[in-house]
Amino acid sequence: MAGGISISNIELSGRRRGLPSPMDGHRDIWFDVTITVANPGTVPLHVISELRSMSYDAAQRVLTLRLAEAKPGPLHENGPIFSLPTPATVTVKPHGEAKITVKIPGILKELSQVPGRPLALAHTDIRDMQTIRCEIGASEKPMGRFERADARAVRTRLAKWGNTISRETPVKPDTRD
Amino acid sequence: MTLFLSKLANDGAALVDVFTITRCDSALGVTAATSQVDRITYAKTSSGAGQDRIEALVQSAGNVVISAVPNGTNIPDGAGNMIPINLVGGATYPADANGLIQVAYCFDNPMFGFDTAGNQISLPRSVILLHELSHAFHRANGSFDAADPEFQAITDENRYRAQVGLPLRDPNNHNGGQGPGDGLQIPTCTGMVPPGGTGPTGPSPCCSC
Ligand SMILES: [Zn+2]
Numbered sequence: 001m002a003g004g005i006s007i008s009n010i011e012l013s014g015r016r017r018g019l020p021s022p023m024d025g026h027r028d029i030w031f032d033v034t035i036t037v038a039n040p041g042t043v044p045l046h047v048i049s050e051l052r053s054m055s056y057d058a059a060q061r062v063l064t065l066r067l068a069e070a071k072p073g074p075l076h077e078n079g080p081i082f083s084l085p086t087p088a089t090v091t092v093k094p095h096g097e098a099k100i101t102v103k104i105p106g107i108l109k110e111l112s113q114v115p116g117r118p119l120a121l122a123h124t125d126i127r128d129m130q131t132i133r134c135e136i137g138a139s140e141k142p143m144g145r146f147e148r149a150d151a152r153a154v155r156t157r158l159a160k161w162g163n164t165i166s167r168e169t170p171v172k173p174d175t176r177d
Numbered sequence: 178m179t180l181f182l183s184k185l186a187n188d189g190a191a192l193v194d195v196f197t198i199t200r201c202d203s204a205l206g207v208t209a210a211t212s213q214v215d216r217i218t219y220a221k222t223s224s225g226a227g228q229d230r231i232e233a234l235v236q237s238a239g240n241v242v243i244s245a246v247p248n249g250t251n252i253p254d255g256a257g258n259m260i261p262i263n264l265v266g267g268a269t270y271p272a273d274a275n276g277l278i279q280v281a282y283c284f285d286n287p288m289f290g291f292d293t294a295g296n297q298i299s300l301p302r303s304v305i306l307l308h309e310l311s312h313a314f315h316r317a318n319g320s321f322d323a324a325d326p327e328f329q330a331i332t333d334e335n336r337y338r339a340q341v342g343l344p345l346r347d348p349n350n351h352n353g354g355q356g357p358g359d360g361l362q363i364p365t366c367t368g369m370v371p372p373g374g375t376g377p378t379g380p381s382p383c384c385s386c
Contacts, residue, residue: 079255080268083351116275118183
Protein backbone atom coordinates (compact mmCIF):
# COMPACT_ATOMS: atom_id res chain seq x y z
CA MET A 1 0.00 0.00 0.00
CA ALA A 2 3.01 2.35 0.10
CA GLY A 3 1.76 4.00 3.28
CA GLY A 4 -1.68 4.44 1.84
CA ILE A 5 -0.85 6.19 -1.42
CA SER A 6 -3.24 5.44 -4.25
CA ILE A 7 -3.53 6.28 -7.92
CA SER A 8 -6.93 7.92 -8.27
CA ASN A 9 -6.76 8.78 -11.97
CA ILE A 10 -4.69 8.32 -15.14
CA GLU A 11 -5.44 10.68 -18.01
CA LEU A 12 -4.03 10.70 -21.53
CA SER A 13 -3.89 14.11 -23.25
CA GLY A 14 -4.69 14.91 -26.83
CA ARG A 15 -1.92 14.72 -29.39
CA ARG A 16 0.88 17.24 -29.03
CA ARG A 17 3.57 18.08 -31.51
CA GLY A 18 7.15 18.87 -30.64
CA LEU A 19 8.94 21.87 -32.02
CA PRO A 20 10.44 21.39 -35.48
CA SER A 21 13.68 19.43 -35.51
CA PRO A 22 16.54 21.80 -36.28
CA MET A 23 17.98 19.10 -38.53
CA ASP A 24 15.07 18.25 -40.81
CA GLY A 25 12.01 20.15 -39.57
CA HIS A 26 10.29 16.96 -38.45
CA ARG A 27 7.87 17.42 -35.53
CA ASP A 28 7.55 14.48 -33.16
CA ILE A 29 4.16 13.53 -31.73
CA TRP A 30 3.88 13.42 -27.97
CA PHE A 31 1.20 12.85 -25.34
CA ASP A 32 1.00 13.90 -21.73
CA VAL A 33 -0.03 11.30 -19.20
CA THR A 34 -1.27 12.90 -16.00
CA ILE A 35 -1.37 10.63 -12.98
CA THR A 36 -3.28 11.76 -9.91
CA VAL A 37 -2.06 10.29 -6.63
CA ALA A 38 -3.96 10.61 -3.37
CA ASN A 39 -2.76 10.37 0.21
CA PRO A 40 -5.66 9.49 2.51
CA GLY A 41 -3.33 9.08 5.49
CA THR A 42 -2.13 11.42 8.20
CA VAL A 43 1.57 11.66 7.32
CA PRO A 44 3.21 13.17 4.21
CA LEU A 45 4.22 10.73 1.51
CA HIS A 46 7.16 11.01 -0.90
CA VAL A 47 6.24 9.85 -4.40
CA ILE A 48 8.53 9.32 -7.42
CA SER A 49 7.56 11.93 -9.99
CA GLU A 50 9.58 11.04 -13.07
CA LEU A 51 9.52 8.25 -15.62
CA ARG A 52 12.26 5.76 -14.81
CA SER A 53 11.44 3.27 -17.55
CA MET A 54 8.70 2.35 -19.98
CA SER A 55 7.76 -0.55 -22.19
CA TYR A 56 5.10 -1.37 -24.73
CA ASP A 57 3.43 -4.74 -25.11
CA ALA A 58 2.30 -4.58 -28.74
CA ALA A 59 0.37 -7.85 -28.51
CA GLN A 60 -1.70 -6.72 -25.56
CA ARG A 61 -1.54 -3.01 -26.54
CA VAL A 62 -0.49 -2.10 -23.01
CA LEU A 63 1.90 0.77 -22.33
CA THR A 64 3.60 0.44 -18.95
CA LEU A 65 5.01 3.57 -17.36
CA ARG A 66 7.26 3.01 -14.37
CA LEU A 67 7.68 5.86 -11.92
CA ALA A 68 9.49 3.34 -9.79
CA GLU A 69 13.04 2.09 -9.90
CA ALA A 70 13.89 -1.29 -11.36
CA LYS A 71 15.18 -3.93 -8.98
CA PRO A 72 18.96 -4.36 -8.96
CA GLY A 73 19.80 -7.17 -11.31
CA PRO A 74 23.03 -8.73 -12.46
CA LEU A 75 24.71 -6.56 -15.06
CA HIS A 76 25.38 -8.19 -18.40
CA GLU A 77 28.96 -8.28 -19.59
CA ASN A 78 28.13 -5.87 -22.38
CA GLY A 79 26.17 -3.52 -20.15
CA PRO A 80 26.81 0.21 -20.42
CA ILE A 81 28.35 2.66 -18.01
CA PHE A 82 25.99 5.42 -16.97
CA SER A 83 25.11 7.44 -13.89
CA LEU A 84 21.58 6.90 -12.70
CA PRO A 85 20.32 10.01 -10.93
CA THR A 86 18.36 9.73 -7.73
CA PRO A 87 14.67 9.82 -8.71
CA ALA A 88 12.83 13.11 -8.47
CA THR A 89 10.00 13.02 -5.94
CA VAL A 90 7.02 15.11 -4.87
CA THR A 91 5.62 15.26 -1.37
CA VAL A 92 1.90 14.63 -1.02
CA LYS A 93 0.40 16.16 2.10
CA PRO A 94 -1.89 14.20 4.41
CA HIS A 95 -5.40 14.01 2.92
CA GLY A 96 -3.98 15.71 -0.18
CA GLU A 97 -3.34 14.76 -3.75
CA ALA A 98 -0.82 15.58 -6.45
CA LYS A 99 -0.82 15.44 -10.22
CA ILE A 100 2.28 14.07 -11.94
CA THR A 101 2.61 14.59 -15.67
CA VAL A 102 5.00 12.62 -17.86
CA LYS A 103 5.52 13.00 -21.59
CA ILE A 104 5.38 9.93 -23.81
CA PRO A 105 6.28 9.80 -27.48
CA GLY A 106 3.73 8.67 -30.08
CA ILE A 107 6.53 6.77 -31.78
CA LEU A 108 8.66 4.90 -29.29
CA LYS A 109 12.35 4.93 -30.20
CA GLU A 110 14.59 2.21 -28.83
CA LEU A 111 18.29 1.56 -29.30
CA SER A 112 19.61 -1.98 -29.27
CA GLN A 113 23.04 -3.55 -29.50
CA VAL A 114 23.99 -5.36 -32.71
CA PRO A 115 27.55 -6.74 -32.62
CA GLY A 116 29.82 -5.12 -35.16
CA ARG A 117 27.30 -2.46 -36.10
CA PRO A 118 26.15 0.87 -34.72
CA LEU A 119 23.37 0.76 -32.18
CA ALA A 120 20.18 -0.07 -34.08
CA LEU A 121 17.29 2.37 -33.72
CA ALA A 122 13.82 0.81 -33.79
CA HIS A 123 10.60 2.81 -34.06
CA THR A 124 7.31 1.51 -32.66
CA ASP A 125 4.07 3.40 -33.14
CA ILE A 126 2.35 3.07 -29.77
CA ARG A 127 -0.75 5.02 -30.72
CA ASP A 128 -2.68 1.78 -31.00
CA MET A 129 -2.40 1.31 -27.24
CA GLN A 130 -5.60 0.43 -25.43
CA THR A 131 -4.37 0.44 -21.86
CA ILE A 132 -1.91 2.47 -19.83
CA ARG A 133 -0.48 0.85 -16.75
CA CYS A 134 1.30 3.08 -14.22
CA GLU A 135 3.60 1.90 -11.47
CA ILE A 136 4.59 4.41 -8.81
CA GLY A 137 6.96 4.10 -5.87
CA ALA A 138 6.20 5.94 -2.63
CA SER A 139 7.31 6.04 0.99
CA GLU A 140 6.85 7.92 4.23
CA LYS A 141 10.63 8.35 4.27
CA PRO A 142 12.39 10.92 2.09
CA MET A 143 14.62 9.27 -0.46
CA GLY A 144 17.83 10.98 0.59
CA ARG A 145 20.78 11.83 -1.64
CA PHE A 146 22.87 9.12 -3.28
CA GLU A 147 25.91 11.08 -4.30
CA ARG A 148 28.48 8.46 -5.19
CA ALA A 149 26.19 5.67 -6.18
CA ASP A 150 26.29 3.95 -9.55
CA ALA A 151 23.15 2.56 -11.13
CA ARG A 152 23.31 -0.77 -9.34
CA ALA A 153 23.94 0.89 -5.99
CA VAL A 154 21.06 3.34 -6.49
CA ARG A 155 18.75 0.43 -7.27
CA THR A 156 20.00 -1.63 -4.33
CA ARG A 157 19.26 1.22 -1.94
CA LEU A 158 15.89 2.00 -3.53
CA ALA A 159 14.85 -1.64 -3.30
CA LYS A 160 14.59 -1.03 0.44
CA TRP A 161 12.74 2.25 0.02
CA GLY A 162 8.94 2.32 0.16
CA ASN A 163 6.57 0.29 -1.95
CA THR A 164 5.27 0.30 -5.48
CA ILE A 165 1.61 0.49 -6.42
CA SER A 166 0.04 0.18 -9.84
CA ARG A 167 -3.16 0.91 -11.72
CA GLU A 168 -4.37 0.42 -15.27
CA THR A 169 -6.79 2.48 -17.26
CA PRO A 170 -8.25 2.10 -20.77
CA VAL A 171 -7.27 4.81 -23.26
CA LYS A 172 -8.17 5.92 -26.77
CA PRO A 173 -5.20 7.87 -28.17
CA ASP A 174 -5.55 10.55 -30.81
CA THR A 175 -4.04 8.81 -33.85
CA ARG A 176 -3.80 11.79 -36.19
CA ASP A 177 -0.36 12.29 -37.78
CA MET B 178 40.61 2.65 -36.01
CA THR B 179 38.89 5.84 -35.22
CA LEU B 180 35.80 7.76 -34.30
CA PHE B 181 32.56 7.27 -36.20
CA LEU B 182 29.17 8.97 -36.24
CA SER B 183 26.14 6.71 -36.61
CA LYS B 184 23.86 7.65 -39.48
CA LEU B 185 21.15 5.48 -37.92
CA ALA B 186 20.91 8.20 -35.28
CA ASN B 187 21.25 11.98 -35.65
CA ASP B 188 24.72 12.29 -37.18
CA GLY B 189 24.22 16.02 -37.79
CA ALA B 190 23.73 16.73 -34.09
CA ALA B 191 26.71 14.53 -33.23
CA LEU B 192 28.93 16.35 -35.73
CA VAL B 193 27.98 19.73 -34.28
CA ASP B 194 28.90 18.53 -30.81
CA VAL B 195 32.23 17.02 -31.87
CA PHE B 196 32.96 20.29 -33.68
CA THR B 197 32.07 22.20 -30.51
CA ILE B 198 34.41 20.00 -28.47
CA THR B 199 37.26 20.82 -30.86
CA ARG B 200 36.33 24.48 -30.40
CA CYS B 201 35.47 24.78 -34.07
CA ASP B 202 38.83 23.61 -35.31
CA SER B 203 38.50 23.70 -39.11
CA ALA B 204 40.80 20.69 -39.34
CA LEU B 205 37.87 18.50 -38.31
CA GLY B 206 36.55 16.50 -41.21
CA VAL B 207 34.01 13.83 -41.89
CA THR B 208 34.04 11.21 -44.63
CA ALA B 209 31.60 8.49 -45.62
CA ALA B 210 32.78 5.14 -44.30
CA THR B 211 29.84 2.76 -44.70
CA SER B 212 26.11 3.08 -45.27
CA GLN B 213 25.71 3.24 -41.50
CA VAL B 214 28.56 5.41 -40.27
CA ASP B 215 30.64 8.42 -41.19
CA ARG B 216 34.27 8.63 -40.12
CA ILE B 217 35.70 11.61 -38.26
CA THR B 218 39.11 12.81 -39.43
CA TYR B 219 41.12 15.20 -37.31
CA ALA B 220 44.67 16.43 -36.77
CA LYS B 221 44.34 19.36 -34.42
CA THR B 222 45.55 22.84 -35.31
CA SER B 223 44.87 24.21 -31.84
CA SER B 224 45.27 22.71 -28.38
CA GLY B 225 42.97 22.23 -25.46
CA ALA B 226 41.31 19.45 -23.53
CA GLY B 227 38.58 19.09 -26.14
CA GLN B 228 40.85 19.08 -29.19
CA ASP B 229 43.32 16.75 -27.48
CA ARG B 230 40.64 14.20 -26.65
CA ILE B 231 39.06 14.12 -30.10
CA GLU B 232 42.45 13.79 -31.79
CA ALA B 233 43.42 11.00 -29.40
CA LEU B 234 40.19 9.17 -30.16
CA VAL B 235 40.70 9.55 -33.90
CA GLN B 236 44.20 8.09 -33.50
CA SER B 237 43.08 5.46 -31.00
CA ALA B 238 43.47 1.75 -31.56
CA GLY B 239 39.79 1.32 -30.75
CA ASN B 240 36.70 1.99 -32.80
CA VAL B 241 34.15 4.25 -31.18
CA VAL B 242 30.71 4.94 -32.65
CA ILE B 243 28.66 7.93 -31.49
CA SER B 244 24.84 7.80 -31.63
CA ALA B 245 23.11 11.12 -30.90
CA VAL B 246 19.45 10.54 -30.08
CA PRO B 247 16.57 12.74 -28.96
CA ASN B 248 14.73 12.97 -25.69
CA GLY B 249 12.45 9.98 -25.14
CA THR B 250 14.70 7.39 -26.80
CA ASN B 251 14.99 4.24 -24.73
CA ILE B 252 18.30 2.46 -24.28
CA PRO B 253 19.19 -0.94 -22.81
CA ASP B 254 20.61 -0.55 -19.30
CA GLY B 255 22.52 -3.82 -19.32
CA ALA B 256 20.31 -5.30 -16.61
CA GLY B 257 17.30 -6.18 -18.72
CA ASN B 258 15.50 -2.83 -18.61
CA MET B 259 14.94 -0.09 -21.17
CA ILE B 260 15.47 3.37 -19.72
CA PRO B 261 14.88 6.81 -21.23
CA ILE B 262 18.20 8.30 -22.30
CA ASN B 263 17.08 11.72 -21.08
CA LEU B 264 17.15 10.27 -17.56
CA VAL B 265 20.86 9.52 -17.70
CA GLY B 266 22.16 11.90 -20.39
CA GLY B 267 24.33 9.30 -22.05
CA ALA B 268 25.78 5.82 -21.79
CA THR B 269 28.89 4.05 -23.05
CA TYR B 270 28.81 0.40 -24.04
CA PRO B 271 32.02 -1.66 -23.79
CA ALA B 272 33.62 -3.12 -26.88
CA ASP B 273 31.53 -5.81 -28.53
CA ALA B 274 32.88 -9.00 -30.09
CA ASN B 275 33.96 -6.94 -33.08
CA GLY B 276 35.72 -4.32 -30.97
CA LEU B 277 33.13 -1.59 -31.42
CA ILE B 278 32.65 0.73 -28.45
CA GLN B 279 29.30 2.53 -28.55
CA VAL B 280 28.49 5.93 -27.13
CA ALA B 281 24.84 7.04 -27.01
CA TYR B 282 23.82 10.45 -25.71
CA CYS B 283 20.82 12.75 -25.67
CA PHE B 284 21.29 15.98 -27.58
CA ASP B 285 18.13 17.87 -26.74
CA ASN B 286 17.35 17.62 -23.05
CA PRO B 287 18.46 20.06 -20.34
CA MET B 288 20.42 18.29 -17.59
CA PHE B 289 22.42 19.24 -14.54
CA GLY B 290 25.13 17.87 -12.27
CA PHE B 291 26.60 19.27 -9.05
CA ASP B 292 29.66 21.33 -8.16
CA THR B 293 31.61 20.72 -4.95
CA ALA B 294 29.33 23.13 -3.07
CA GLY B 295 26.30 21.09 -4.06
CA ASN B 296 24.98 23.66 -6.52
CA GLN B 297 23.21 22.47 -9.64
CA ILE B 298 25.31 23.21 -12.73
CA SER B 299 24.34 22.67 -16.35
CA LEU B 300 25.49 19.73 -18.45
CA PRO B 301 25.47 21.16 -21.98
CA ARG B 302 25.15 18.57 -24.70
CA SER B 303 28.78 18.70 -25.80
CA VAL B 304 29.81 18.21 -22.16
CA ILE B 305 27.62 15.10 -21.97
CA LEU B 306 29.24 13.80 -25.15
CA LEU B 307 32.75 14.61 -23.94
CA HIS B 308 32.00 12.75 -20.70
CA GLU B 309 30.86 9.64 -22.57
CA LEU B 310 33.82 9.88 -24.93
CA SER B 311 36.06 9.84 -21.86
CA HIS B 312 34.65 6.45 -20.87
CA ALA B 313 35.10 5.30 -24.46
CA PHE B 314 38.66 6.62 -24.69
CA HIS B 315 39.77 4.84 -21.54
CA ARG B 316 38.03 1.66 -22.66
CA ALA B 317 39.80 1.83 -26.01
CA ASN B 318 43.21 2.54 -24.51
CA GLY B 319 43.28 0.11 -21.62
CA SER B 320 43.27 2.93 -19.06
CA PHE B 321 39.69 2.41 -17.91
CA ASP B 322 39.31 2.73 -14.13
CA ALA B 323 36.82 -0.04 -13.43
CA ALA B 324 36.86 0.79 -9.72
CA ASP B 325 35.66 4.35 -10.21
CA PRO B 326 34.86 5.11 -13.86
CA GLU B 327 32.73 8.15 -13.04
CA PHE B 328 35.49 9.86 -11.07
CA GLN B 329 37.77 9.30 -14.07
CA ALA B 330 35.24 10.63 -16.60
CA ILE B 331 34.20 13.64 -14.51
CA THR B 332 37.87 14.52 -14.03
CA ASP B 333 38.28 14.51 -17.84
CA GLU B 334 35.01 16.40 -18.20
CA ASN B 335 36.35 19.08 -15.84
CA ARG B 336 39.37 19.67 -18.08
CA TYR B 337 36.96 20.52 -20.90
CA ARG B 338 34.79 22.60 -18.56
CA ALA B 339 37.86 24.58 -17.54
CA GLN B 340 38.77 25.11 -21.19
CA VAL B 341 35.38 26.65 -22.00
CA GLY B 342 34.95 28.51 -18.71
CA LEU B 343 32.18 26.42 -17.16
CA PRO B 344 32.10 25.71 -13.41
CA LEU B 345 33.65 22.40 -12.49
CA ARG B 346 31.67 19.35 -11.51
CA ASP B 347 32.29 17.48 -8.26
CA PRO B 348 34.05 14.28 -9.36
CA ASN B 349 32.85 12.60 -6.18
CA ASN B 350 29.21 13.31 -6.98
CA HIS B 351 27.75 11.35 -9.86
CA ASN B 352 24.25 12.53 -9.20
CA GLY B 353 22.27 14.91 -11.36
CA GLY B 354 18.93 15.25 -12.99
CA GLN B 355 16.79 16.75 -15.70
CA GLY B 356 16.66 20.54 -15.72
CA PRO B 357 18.82 23.50 -16.75
CA GLY B 358 20.85 23.81 -13.54
CA ASP B 359 22.62 27.17 -13.64
CA GLY B 360 21.66 27.53 -17.30
CA LEU B 361 25.22 28.19 -18.45
CA GLN B 362 26.01 27.22 -22.02
CA ILE B 363 29.20 26.39 -23.87
CA PRO B 364 30.47 29.63 -25.45
CA THR B 365 30.07 29.51 -29.19
CA CYS B 366 33.26 29.40 -31.19
CA THR B 367 34.04 31.09 -34.47
CA GLY B 368 32.80 29.17 -37.43
CA MET B 369 30.36 27.02 -35.55
CA VAL B 370 27.03 26.66 -37.25
CA PRO B 371 24.71 24.98 -34.77
CA PRO B 372 21.67 23.27 -36.23
CA GLY B 373 19.35 25.39 -34.15
CA GLY B 374 18.59 26.40 -30.63
CA THR B 375 18.55 22.97 -29.07
CA GLY B 376 20.57 22.41 -25.96
CA PRO B 377 20.30 22.95 -22.27
CA THR B 378 18.25 26.11 -22.58
CA GLY B 379 16.87 25.41 -26.03
CA PRO B 380 13.40 24.19 -26.83
CA SER B 381 12.10 21.13 -25.10
CA PRO B 382 10.44 18.49 -27.26
CA CYS B 383 7.02 19.69 -26.27
CA CYS B 384 4.73 21.31 -26.88
CA SER B 385 2.58 22.89 -29.44
CA CYS B 386 -0.48 21.18 -30.78
ZN1 LIG C 1 29.84 8.52 -16.82
